[in-house]
Amino acid sequence: MRSQLFVPLLTYPDPTSTTFTEHAAALAKYLGADIVARVVDIDIKTPSAAFGGLFLDVPKMVAEAEDASRADGENLKAAIETEAGKAGVAVTTEVKRFHPEEACPMAAVEARYYDLSAIGWEPHHERAYELAESLVFDSGRPVVLLPDASNMDRLGHIAIAWDGSRAAARALADAAPLLAKASAISVIMAIGDKALPEENIAEHLVHHLKARGLEATSHVVDASADPTGGVIQRRALELGAGLLVMGGYGHSKLREFTLGGVTRDMLTDLRLPVLFSH
Structure with missing residues (x-):
């Protein structure tokens, strides 16, 4: 198909x-x-x-x-x-x-x-x-x-913004066709901006990706002083990634739309292709 x-x-x-x-x-x-x-x-x-x-x-x-x-x-x-x-x-x-x-x-x-x-x-x-x-x-x-600044020659290296949330898990599943073709996967975990479900969630995900035969590494970034979206994108670009996978967060009420913080950061200053899933 x-x-x-x-x-x-x-x-x-x-x-x-x-x-x-x-x-x-x-x-x-x-x-x-x-x-x-x-x-x-x-x-x-x-x-x-x-x-x-x-x-x-x-x-x-x-x-x-x-x-x-x-x-x-x-x-x-x-x-x-x-x-x-x-x-x-x-x-x-x-x-x-x-x-x-x-x-x-x-x-x-x-x-x-x-x-x-x-x-x-x-x-x-x-x-x-x-x-x-x-x-x-x-x-x-x-x-x-x-x-417009996308570097499409780097699509084989995929970064995953991972916080262990439902939205991130949904994005991970939706990105499966891309991950299956990836030559390298970088799992990026931001600390300092919010509580995480466990300390080693990036390594935990890397373990599961490797069990599926995918080449993956984990990376931790400090987002305590700067917007999380910018910190994650900067690290993804430093690692040579050509695509970032992340869960989109937002909610609507009375026809007014409010974006989650990291999603808003990304859309304000998008520096590389991003797969959003909600």
Whole structure:
């Protein structure tokens, strides 16, 4: 059975970076997966009364925004098909149209049908944060965030942010296809930021990974003085890892979303590809 990598591509208000399409193709090649790409064009429909009161020619503005979205969508469709072809990866592309507020929630719903999702991470992209939040916490499937600075040649070395929690265990299980292909695995345990279930949880995990025939080592970092997410990422990069696996933590209440501390740290300053699972 072949695995499938779901790749949503946004066009509004700013398009997904074409650099991401290259990274997504490299990830699919590493996994031996097919790409299922969804280009999301916008369909604004009827502008709100408040919006219409601010501008004289609202229909023209709507048409221009939709035209720009279509053009960016065509460019992204061509880019993902080109990069998949270069990588020797099978790709299926489809263009779908949604109202801007529906795009991210609908991407999360569709992601439930695939093994893994990949999205581009640009901290100043208006919709990137919303898309990441929707897929990580609403799709029920693992998500890889790929910043433009990703070094895809290092995917064979995987770091695991391990605190022994339920979320971390879920991420570990979801990362199994990647771990099975890894040439090296670094288990990173942060101390000083919160209580841990036991002192030697990193070594405990390494023992279990080695029992499965995987090459793994443990590493401890001190996060008592600096944000945990930054400390873990820095150590992962020092070790030469190309992908970090971690559990995403957050909760929603009354339609307001609150991220856990380490998850928030990561999204604020993402320096390498990260597989989030919730």
